Amino acid sequence: KQEVTQIPAALSVPEGENLVLNCSFTDSAIYNLQWFRQDPGKGLTSLLLIQSSQREQTSGRLNASLDKSSGRSTLYIAASQPGDSATYLCAGHMEYGNKLVFGAGTILRVKS
Amino acid sequence: EAQVTQNPRYLITVTGKKLTVTCSQNMNHEYMSWYRQDPGLGLRQIYYSMNVEVTDKGDVPEGYKVSRKEKRNFPLILESPSPNQTSLYFCASGLDRAYNEQFFGPGTRLTVL
Numbered sequence: 343k344q345e346v347t348q349i350p351a352a353l354s355v356p357e358g359e360n361l362v363l364n365c366s367f368t369d370s371a372i373y374n375l376q377w378f379r380q381d382p383g384k385g386l387t388s389l390l391l392i393q394s395s396q397r398e399q400t401s402g403r404l405n406a407s408l409d410k411s412s413g414r415s416t417l418y419i420a421a422s423q424p425g426d427s428a429t430y431l432c433a434g435h436m437e438y439g440n441k442l443v444f445g446a447g448t449i450l451r452v453k454s
Numbered sequence: 455e456a457q458v459t460q461n462p463r464y465l466i467t468v469t470g471k472k473l474t475v476t477c478s479q480n481m482n483h484e485y486m487s488w489y490r491q492d493p494g495l496g497l498r499q500i501y502y503s504m505n506v507e508v509t510d511k512g513d514v515p516e517g518y519k520v521s522r523k524e525k526r527n528f529p530l531i532l533e534s535p536s537p538n539q540t541s542l543y544f545c546a547s548g549l550d551r552a553y554n555e556q557f558f559g560p561g562t563r564l565t566v567l
Binding site for chain 1: 485487489496497499502504510512513544546551552553554555556557558559560561563
């Protein structure tokens with residue numbers, strides 16, 4: 343059974359810092375990996391999709407990497423801003439089961 | 455604007471009163487699915503659909519039904535809701551498989567008294 347773990351569970355940083363969120367998975371039968379952002383009481387916003395043939399993906403200040411052999415993905419946020427405060431979720435797209443397997447999320451707070 | 459919509463956004467109901475949460479997408483996606491999000495348990499898949507008239511159970515299907523009569527719509531039906539179905543529900547869609555980029559709706563917060 344696939345398990346996805348996100349570390350840290352919560353993170354509080356001053357504005358301007360670069361930060362890294364970690365996601366690890368137990369089953370290498372992961373096809374793609376997607377990072378989401380969830381604001382309180384809101385839906386999930388897709389940030390980045392890393393396909394199995396890629397090792398990383400970039401969008402603006404965000405950069406995500408995927409290493410299937412080690413079972414890890416990282417989300418790098420450069421020059422963090424208060425507007426980045428949210429819960430960040432990673433989800434593995436499984437080769438079986440037609441579903442996403444989600445981590446519990448990292449709650450990020452960027453202080454101004 | 456490409457989007458997934460859900461209605462209602464908030465619902466308070468009583469045990470046993472049948473309800474339907476609608477989900478619609480305007481991206482011509484074949485794949486749609488439902489998830490519930492609960493504190494400490496994260497997001498779990500309820501049902502998914504690969505195309506019209508093709509549906510299958512996810513990890514937590516008990517107490518739920520779905521139908522896919524049209525490509526754009528994928529309603530979630532609770533025929534006899536119970537308090538343990540109090541949760542935040544999300545509909546999602548993707549091109550044709552779960553491993554394509556998934557787009558989520560805004561969520562429906564359901565409370566069953």
